[in-house]
Amino acid sequence: MNAPDKTATAANMVTIVPESEIGGLMDAASAFDAVEATFAAMARGDAYNFPVIREAIGHADALYGFKSGFDKAALALGLKSGGYWPGNEARGLTNHQSTVILFDADTGRVKALVGGNLLTALRTAAASAVSIAHLSRKDSKVLGMVGAGHQSAFQMRAACAQRDFDKVVGWNYHPEMLSRLEDTAKELGLPFEAVEREDLCAQADVIITITSSHDAQLMADWVKPGTHVACMGTDTKGKQEVDPALLARASVFTDEVAQSVTLGEAQHAVAQGLIKEADITPIGAVIEGTAKGRTSDDQVTLFDGTGVGLQDLAVAAKVVDLALKAGKAQQVPF
Template identity: 75%
Template sequence: MLIVPEREIADLMTREAAFSAVEQVFASMAAGDAYNFPVVREAIGHEDALYGFKGGFDRAGLTLGLKAGGYWPHNLEKRGMINHQSTVFLFDPDTGKAKAMVGGNLLTALRTAAASSVSIRHLAREDAKVIGMVGAGHQATFQLRAALEQRDFDKVIGWNLHPEMLPNLEKVAAEAGLPFEAVELEGMRAADVIISITSSFDAILMEEHVAPGTHIACMGTDTKGKQEVAPALLAKAAVFTDEVSQSVSIGEAQHAVAQGLIREADIAQLGAVINGAHPGRRSAEEITLFDGTGVGLQDLAVAAAVVDLAVEKGIAIEVDF
């Protein structure tokens, strides 16, 4: 079995490689060549943690495995380590033998950012100029860096429940040579693209906060009960997702579907847009919304790419398992 430690990931996986891996797996899912297993996601009753498993099988890429991990909300304050903790396990689909174990913390941030940036590439207006960020935590910086590569943005605006964290976004904007402005939620109407990346269980972004023609990437809701945007906003938008079954069960759409505002049949796969089976955005005035629930196949795709690179560079650790 091969081991690729967390410390090696930063030198192996680029944003471009993560984007390519995630875009390809979305397309494979929509084509029926890859599928995800049911998600296990539970509060364990210790440290307020959420823990679970995401897995799947990609027939096209012959990638089989799972990611184990979750969210420990007190890690940063108590231990000086990030709150999201995970590990990816890959198996040989021909034999079932354990093939690789890969550090999943940075990979999770990169693949989540790649997913929203794929949605921006395929759904945002070409003339989008202002990007808005709802959330300014650890993963928000990855989201913003990836998103800025998808359009010729000229300004970044941001809101966070704890405003003292907004300099995280301002620093990324400065790296890209762009101005940054802290706004109230009403100020998000100036944004052409909005990314929400929080751990909220209550709607933050409301219908009145979003202007016509906006693309919204909802990236924080991945558990039953979580919520970042008002259900009425999904009813007003063309809704896309990574995995429809997850969208209606643990994603942002769970609330709109429960309230009867949209149906499961109203939700399209982003992969269908990538494949050309769905037209995607239909007009400059249409609001598009990507419900990024985070599928196991994303993790497997980026982890498999990392293993190949680690072997190529001679830094994968081989153990007799």
């Protein structure tokens, strides 16, 4: 019998990083760096996303889809498959479920399979944190949180790493969930106050909206001059978190313009003729220095965080490297 071809066997190994290992490998700072670099690569034309597929499956009220792309500089090729199952929390699971699959850009072979739930939370929070770092006033002191679901704690922690906030104010459609915001603020050493939405806007210098709403939760005239708003919940046609007139009032930035106008927060303002696609600036261009970000202390800035597949690939590729170095990855023939 011929001896096994060890070279061929190694070449066909797939690296698996299970969900249970992600928390011990990937942190918010690493996610921030990966996402910021991805946005910059997109602005340079080195990376691009493929069209998103996201559909209601007609079962369990679930939304399911694929996000994918290719970063030719990092040779990151792959997809994230998953979606939103609103009944999962009652089952002791997170509502968002996903898995990232990475492929070898030279051969098309499957290279890695990575648990995507925590990575999705980290990369989503990292995106809003990147917007805060590049667009909010440096003297911002009050953080406003609209939404108190699972993702909100990640958003708050990531935001507080970018600005020296001295207070958090929060609102949620279900007030009984605000304890998550209060507990996270306490963990960060900050006082927390539950407020109504208009009062939240009157106090906050930075506002993060992270809901699954299909109706505007914040009105344009509530937001005070100089505020930065990061809209992180709208990633599907029909969803909406803020008054479309707010986008007409603000300087609007996004992760990807094509997604912003079709399934992001800008879909409503564009449909109503309040803004045009050309009015939206990719945040990667601000990072690269080819476009202006905030230009005055009174300017209202808004980041439409739609969530792009390249973000998922970037954090997944990073965690694969970390897992291999730490001996936490599983490798199996495929």
